[in-house]
Amino acid sequence: MKIAVLGAGNMGLSFSKSFLKYELIKPEHLQLIVRNPSNISKISEDFPKSRISVFDEIKELDADLIIIAVKPQDFQRIAQNIPFPLKENQMILSIMAGINIEKIQTSLNHPLVVRAMPNSPTLLGMGITGYTAANGISFSQLINIERLLNSTGRSVYLENEALLDGVTALSGSGPAYFYYIIDAMIKAGIEMGIEENLSKLFVQQTMLGAYHLINNSEKSLEELIKDVASKGGTTEAALKTFEENNFKEILKQGILNAEKRAKELNR
Template sequence: MKITILGAGKMGISFAKSFLKYELIKPEHLQLITRKKSNIPRLTEEFPGSKISVFYEDIIIDSDLVIIAVKPQDFQLLMENFSFQCKEDQMILSIMAGIKIKQIQKFINHKKVVRAMPNSPTLLGMGITGYSVAEGISFNELMSIERLLNATGRSIYLEDEDLLDSVTALSGSGPAYFYYIVDAMIKAGVEMGIDENLSKLFVKQTMLGAYHLINNSEKNLEQLIEDVASKGGTTEAALQVFERNQLNETIQKAILAAERRSKELSR
């Protein structure tokens, strides 16, 4: 399979590295197209043997799959200034938030479009991606796309494309919510007099251990919380502050706001 990636940002590069790492494609069958000419030396060094190009140049795209990995805000500008003729059997995979399959089909005048929403842990091959496909995509083509997506972590097929706005808000943006909470915990440790590096170590290992407990325990989250929060103890004191300040509701409202923004981007 030959693959072209439009957009050599963090997500586009993470996809390219995953495909090469698991030998799903050969370096010479990868084409990366970047917006900035200044990126070419770095990308050439990072992807030896692959073809590196710049937008707005005369480019021939002779790939089986074209991945659109630009920011959704830049998509219309890109399509107005950069055009390529799709072959009939060519697949298009979009990893842009908010831009719907029908909009992509209209802009590029091509039917075979898959829309996916990955998240940043794809950089480590530990991401999760929700994806939907246009009508007319065959089962074999679907399996081929899923195989590529699984190289970046896990993938989940969603028959209802509208759910991708929810996936964007939940898992696409999700790592940032996690980092926000981790940062607050580290700062609390520093406030209590713990060295910053030591505070980071305590918090990161706590988060890692808690994740493994969730993943390996038969208990639900409420039971796991009860295991830590003894009556009248320190954890209960902290949880009471969360409750008084409606932290649970605030987090839910924030995620719903992210979903609304994803829907706005599609308009």
């Protein structure tokens, strides 16, 4: 398989590294496409055997799969100025937030589109990606796409494309929610007199341990919370403050607003 990545930014490059790491493609069969020529030298250091091209200079694209990894706000402008024709058998894999399959098909005048929503832990091969496909994509083509996506972590096929906006809000944006909470916890530690690096260590290891407990316990989240929050204790005092300030509702509303924004991007 030959793959071209249109938009060689963080996500596009992390996908590319995973493909090469697991030997799903040969380095010489990978083409990375950038808009800014000044980015070429840095990318060349990490991908010495792959082709790196400037978008405006491409007249023909020799690829079985074209991954569109540009910002959704830039897609319409790029779609209108693609300097190369799309071939009938070329597959499109979009990892843009919000832009639905129909809009991609219409903008590119091309039917073979798979839409996926990854998240930033793909950088470590620990991401999760929801994906769906247009009518006309064969089972074997979908399996090939799934193999590529699984190299970045885990993937889940969704028959209902509308759910991808929810996936965008939940897991696509999700890492930032955890970072936000972790940052607040670290700052609370500092305010209590704990040195910053030590506060960071306590919070990060607590997060890691809690993750493994969730994965290895048959208890529900409510039960796990009760295991920590004894009656009249310190945890209960914190949880009471969260409840009084509607923290859970605020967090939920923020995620719903992220989904709303994903839908707006398509319009």
